[in-house]
Structures are given as structure tokens and as C-alpha cells.
Amino acid sequence: MGVCKYCGHTAGVFNEFHQECLDNYEACLNEMTELTKTAVLNGGDFQKLNARLIELAREGNVEKKKIKKAALRGWSQAVNQIVEEGVVSRSVERVLTEFKQFFHLSQNQLERVGSNKRLIRACIIREVLEGRLPDRSQSVEEMPFLLLEKERLIWLFTDVKYCEHKFNVDFVSKYKGIEFGDAEYYRPSSFASQLLDENQVVHLNTGLLGITNKSLHFTGPRRSFKINLSQIMSLTAFKEGLGVKRDVTSKPTIFITEDGWFTYNLVSNIRKMHL
Numbered sequence: 203m204g205v206c207k208y209c210g211h212t213a214g215v216f217n218e219f220h221q222e223c224l225d226n227y228e229a230c231l232n233e234m235t236e237l238t239k240t241a242v243l244n245g246g247d248f249q250k251l252n253a254r255l256i257e258l259a260r261e262g263n264v265e266k267k268k269i270k271k272a273a274l275r276g277w278s279q280a281v282n283q284i285v286e287e288g289v290v291s292r293s294v295e296r297v298l299t300e301f302k303q304f305f306h307l308s309q310n311q312l313e314r315v316g317s318n319k320r321l322i323r324a325c326i327i328r329e330v331l332e333g334r335l336p337d338r339s340q341s342v343e344e345m346p347f348l349l350l351e352k353e354r355l356i357w358l359f360t361d362v363k364y365c366e367h368k369f370n371v372d373f374v375s376k377y378k379g380i381e382f383g384d385a386e387y388y389r390p391s392s393f394a395s396q397l398l399d400e401n402q403v404v405h406l407n408t409g410l411l412g413i414t415n416k417s418l419h420f421t422g423p424r425r426s427f428k429i430n431l432s433q434i435m436s437l438t439a440f441k442e443g444l445g446v447k448r449d450v451t452s453k454p455t456i457f458i459t460e461d462g463w464f465t466y467n468l469v470s471n472i473r474k475m476h477l
């Protein structure tokens with residue numbers, strides 16, 4: 203006789219669980235995720251949320267260790283929704299950070315969900331949109347570029363593919379940003395369909411791409427160069443990265459950072475400070 207892994211009662215020959223126990227388990231798990239998402243979006247009471255999550259886990263025979271997982275999933279969904287709807291405000295950032303502390307989410311757990319990285323990057327975008335130079339950039343042990351006197355590193359991308367487009371094309375953007383003062387914010391979904399045709403570009407090198415308040419610096423084993431932001435004629439967003447055109451006669455330079463949303467929001471708005 204098999205024993206149901208959810209309720210512990212006999213489940214019949216060859217059965218490991220009752221169908222209704224499985225359904226109940228899944229419904230409770232989903233509700234835990236949903237409740238968390240709603241609580242985060244509404245800036246809710248995490249003490250109350252936690253009590254309800256424990257209750258639901260009991261009702262659905264959900265293992266204790268899965269409570270945190272469901273909460274993290276709900277938090278992630280909330281982050282993605284917030285970033286899609288617009289710029290992450292300071293007060294929303296505070297709620298999102300409080301949640302991480304309340305549930306004692308470790309760096310390791312957070313790194314496993316892409317939304318934590320997305321949140322950090324969204325906050326940097328907000329600071330740039332506000333016309334300020336973010337001071338939360340990663341610490342760089344040794345500056346790989348030669349910076350000018352008032353030049354400051356805002357972000358350093360690693361493993362960036364530096365490519366050149368085979369043709370002198372002008373990309374046409376199909377998306378529109380959300381106005382934020384004089385700046386503009388582009389949602390992650392704007393980039394989803396902006397795919398780079400890798401057959402149309404030549405991969406020249408892979409290295410570091412530094413974004414400063416004055417330039418884009420690239421350095422790799424074979425090439426090192428910089429592009430002044432004031433010398434850029436146009437920028438194009440791709441899901442995978444950024445296209446930069448310096449003048450009408452040159453072929454676009456493409457930087458594949460694997461995060462076009464962040465790269466484009468960052469560079470286009472820092473560049474606006476120079477226009």
C-alpha cells in the first residue's frame with residue numbers, strides 16, 4: 203500500500219499521492235507566491251504575510267523550506283512587474299529591500315533569480331534618469347581604463363562582445379520610452395523584439411566595456427578604444443546590447459552585453475546630459 207506524500211494516509215496500491223492532495227499542494231504554493239507578490243506591490247505588512255504563508259504551507263502540506271522559495275518567487279514577479287511599469291522609485295526600492303531583509307534572503311539565493319540583478323540595475327537607471335551619477339557602481343580593483351580628471355566610471359560590463367556591423371545601416375527603433383523629466387525610460391519588453399541579426403555583424407574582440415559620464419571605453423586582448431559620448435550620432439537598442447553610430451559614413455559598432463535594457467537606458471540617458 204502506498205502512502206500519500208502529502209497527507210501521510212494510504213493512497214492505494216501503486217499510488218504515491220492522492221490527486222486532491224497534489225492539487226491542494228499546488229494551489230497553496232501558487233497562492234503563497236501570489237500573496238507575496240501582492241504584498242510587495244502594495245508595500246504590505248511582511249509580518250502578516252509571513253504568518254499567512256506559514257498557515258498556507260500547513261494547509262497544503264508544503265515543506266517549510268519551500269516557504270522562502272515561494273516568497274522569493276513572488277518577490278521576483280513583483281520586481282519584474284515594477285520594472286516593466288516604470289522607474290523604480292526610492293520608496294518602492296525601500297520596500298523591496300526590506301523584504302529581502304525580513305525573509306533573510308542570502309546573496310546566494312538572490313543571485314539565483316535574475317530579478318535581483320535587474321533591481322540593482324533599475325535603481326542605477328533611476329539615478330541616471332534623475333540626472334545624477336550613481337554612486338553604487340561595482341567596486342573595481344584596478345581601473346582598466348585611463349580616465350580624465352572629472353571622468354567617473356558608472357558601470358563596468360565584463361565579457362562584452364565588440365562587433366562591427368557589416369553594412370552602413372541606420373537602425374529604426376520601433377519602441378517608445380516613458381518620459382521622465384527630460385529623460386526617457388525604456389521598459390524591458392520594448393527590447394524583446396529588437397533582436398540583433400548575428401549574421402550581419404563581425405565579432406572583433408571580447409573584453410570590458412566601461413560606461414563613464416564622458417565616454418564608452420572598450421578594452422580587450424586585441425583592441426582598446428574609447429568613444430566620447432558627445433561624438434555619438436545615434437544609439438540603437440537590441441535585446442542583447444547596444445548599437446553605436448558615430449557618423450553618417452561609419453558602420454555601427456555593436457556591444458553585446460546580454461542586457462540591452464540596462465545598457466541602452468544607461469547610455470542613452472547619460473548621453474542626454476551632454477546634449
Ligand SMILES: [Zn+2]
Nearest residue numbers: 206209220223
Ligand atoms: Zn493525500
